[in-house]
Amino acid sequence: MSQDSAAATEAVRKLSGRRRREVVAVLLFSGGPIFESSIPLSVFGIDRQDAGVPRYRLLVCGGEEGPLRTTGGLELTTPYGLEAISRAGTVVVPAWRSITSPPPAEALDALRRAHEEGARIVGLCTGAFVLAAAGLLDGRPATTHWMYAPTLAKRYPSVHVDPRELFVDDGDVLTSAGTAAGIDLCLHIVRTDHGTEAAGALARRLVVPPRRSGGQERYLDRSLPEEIGSDPLAEVVAWALEHLHEQFDVETLAGRAYMSRRTFDRRFRSLTGSAPLQWLITQRVLQAQRLLETSDYSVDEVAGRCGFRSPVALRGHFRRQLGSSPAAYRAAYRARRPQAGALDPVATAIEAVVPAQGTPASRRAGATGTPSGPGAAASTVVGAGQADHGKPGSDAYATGRPTLPGQRSAP
Numbered sequence: 001m002s003q004d005s006a007a008a009t010e011a012v013r014k015l016s017g018r019r020r021r022e023v024v025a026v027l028l029f030s031g032g033p034i035f036e037s038s039i040p041l042s043v044f045g046i047d048r049q050d051a052g053v054p055r056y057r058l059l060v061c062g063g064e065e066g067p068l069r070t071t072g073g074l075e076l077t078t079p080y081g082l083e084a085i086s087r088a089g090t091v092v093v094p095a096w097r098s099i100t101s102p103p104p105a106e107a108l109d110a111l112r113r114a115h116e117e118g119a120r121i122v123g124l125c126t127g128a129f130v131l132a133a134a135g136l137l138d139g140r141p142a143t144t145h146w147m148y149a150p151t152l153a154k155r156y157p158s159v160h161v162d163p164r165e166l167f168v169d170d171g172d173v174l175t176s177a178g179t180a181a182g183i184d185l186c187l188h189i190v191r192t193d194h195g196t197e198a199a200g201a202l203a204r205r206l207v208v209p210p211r212r213s214g215g216q217e218r219y220l221d222r223s224l225p226e227e228i229g230s231d232p233l234a235e236v237v238a239w240a241l242e243h244l245h246e247q248f249d250v251e252t253l254a255g256r257a258y259m260s261r262r263t264f265d266r267r268f269r270s271l272t273g274s275a276p277l278q279w280l281i282t283q284r285v286l287q288a289q290r291l292l293e294t295s296d297y298s299v300d301e302v303a304g305r306c307g308f309r310s311p312v313a314l315r316g317h318f319r320r321q322l323g324s325s326p327a328a329y330r331a332a333y334r335a336r337r338p339q340a341g342a343l344d345p346v347a348t349a350i351e352a353v354v355p356a357q358g359t360p361a362s363r364r365a366g367a368t369g370t371p372s373g374p375g376a377a378a379s380t381v382v383g384a385g386q387a388d389h390g391k392p393g394s395d396a397y398a399t400g401r402p403t404l405p406g407q408r409s410a411p
């Protein structure tokens with residue numbers, strides 16, 4: 001698939017003699033979310049050879065002094081420390097406790113040494129922040145949970161952050177989006193190491209699709225992080241979402257919050273990680289996306305109903321965020337919908353119970369059978385005004401598609 005980084009064209013470093021390909025080290029920190037932390041433990045730490053899944057050797061390593069306290073107050077002790085990473089051919093950082101605080105220097109040094117000695121380094125969700133802090137993402141494409149992508153791009157400007165992808169494989173450094181996307185990346189690693197059949201067998205054991213089409217775009221919703229609910233800005237945000245059809249600007253929002261523009265910008269950014277203007281534009285585009293899917297309004301009418309001053313403004317912002325013109329998006333969406341009945345019985349059954357994760361790109365791929373959409377290079381954050389977990393889309397998992405626009409991997 002397409003590749004941004006020149007580093008991906010270089011030969012992967014030869015694995016040091018003391019490291020083994022079948023050994024996977026998972027690096028845990030205190031304060032990490034239990035779900036993300038458990039993904040690589042389940043994928044690489046359970047013997048499923050009876051189901052045709054090759055066995056890995058798992059080393060669970062503490063990135064700092066224990067016991068480690070996870071979300072929910074659970075306390076963990078790890079059987080290994082940082083020294084065990086020296087034996088691993090793959091090192092996975094499933095999460096980091098804070099996107100604004102630096103990881104321990106000893107852990108960063110261990111990751112750098114592992115990379116220099118040819119190990120494959122993997123960051124799931126906020127684990128990308130640890131890789132970035134170690135300098136392993138400099139000049140490379142990477143992804144993380146779309147809500148944290150603006151912060152990653154701002155803190156590490158040399159990283160080419162693309163929040164549209166479910167995961168990015170840049171050869172010896174890989175990153176994934178949030179939560180369940182970590183499963184996608186771990187399955188991709190198994191597929192890379194042992195082939196499609198092994199990855200499919202593991203997916204069946206985990207009761208997940210072996211490949212998911214689409215990216216994170218469909219998850220961009222109108223909400224904001226949960227912590228804003230108790231903040232005075234919550235009322236202003238709620239008003240903005242209810243009045244997207246009106247033409248107002250950030251000055252209007254600042255006035256409703258009884259703040260100066262500078263103070264409002266600072267408070268809004270500290271809560272959401274994005275600038276209020278970019279957030280507002282993103283919400284208008286998302287509203288336009290919904291109207292294009294559910295109504296017969298013309299593009300001009302959609303622009304007016306979403307608060308854009310002109311159809312030209314809508315088309316420009318829509319293309320920048322979703323990689324398509326409004327008219328082309330609507331046509332592709334409508335062309336995609338009738339195909340649901342043509343899926344195989346397993347996929348149809350999955351559709352009945354699992355919400356969709358498709359993107360405009362995946363709908364175009366499904367309609368034409370050729371790759372398209374935003375899977376190409378991205379040197380800056382795309383649609384950086386996103387803010388919390390959104391609602392799933394109307395497409396469903398589709399297995400066996402020839403294109404996977406939500407997943408970028410090295411050639």
